[in-house]
Amino acid sequence: MFHASVPSRVAGGSDISLLLDQLSHCCSRPRYAFMLLTLIADVARPDGSAGPVVRVEDGLVPLRDWLCDALAPMGQRDPRRMALVERVREELRRDARLSGDAAEDEAAVQDEVRARVRASGKTNLSRAASELVKAGLLKRHYQGYRVDHLNRGAQRQAVYTLTGRARALVSARPTPARPAARPRQGDLFAS
Template sequence: MTTTTTDLGSIVARLAAASSRPRYAFMVLGLIAEAARPDGQAGPWIRVAGQGAGQGSGQGDDERHPLRDWLARQLVPLAARDRRRAGLRAKVAARLGSDDPARVDAALAEEALSVGKANVSRAVSDLVRAGLVRRHYEGRVTDHANRGGRRLAVYAVEPSVLNAIRSRPTLV
């Protein structure tokens, strides 16, 4: 892209050229930008208020989640009314051999999270291809460009993109 300025329109145009699901990728980009530190990097961990804690509560109630898990959990409500969810519920109940709603709901939530993480990974690959985000991995063994070895994803939003997104009070 030859333009020197980055605005939401140019971000959407770059996503439309690089992604088969540009709206979903844009939502993922917005969430990454929300979670990003001032340097534009998000991850490998996101601090989330605990179940009983409200905003601004003590740090003791906070939980840490891997960035990709946090992103997938944020996007799970999008699929809650999906017509495929009913079919997935039936498959999960058949696999479990139980119609117990609590067990089926727990297994369904686990399956939705797994699918959501895969979708987030594909969207981030589109963001990387569009030149909006850089990705690397950090973790227990050593920081590395490739995943594995208990390394977790870190996404870095390009400074001009982060500025364009954060300069808006609300996203489109």
């Protein structure tokens, strides 16, 4: 009587449920990997690729930075994050980098915490992306200018493309409705 219908196009479940099952078998952190895939799908072009930059308000942000910032709120209540905030506050106090103004000091602490969380988030992001590449759910390449020195990745930004079952996340997005175009003068009498 109160059963949800499962689409019959895929035997055994929907595309998303099969994706979740695959993530549970191939990723050490399947929920984190699913959040990552979902965020990539949110900014992906119709071909499933996202990056190297994402438009945020009036500016452009590298995709990896945007992903790290988007995932950062997930750890707000984590005891390690709270300990990091206190550790940063103590370090800034010890280095005499706090002004004494409560609002200004809190902003300085939050900026430093955000920078540290972004740096560690990039490591987590790379690890999850590598697992997704191995699972055939993501392709990764780099785009941009390459400077010839020891760090061959300099000035290149990541581009991620959803593949395999992860493509279901792109097609599941609702497409924004376009306003009807007004006919042009030459089109009025065309038959």
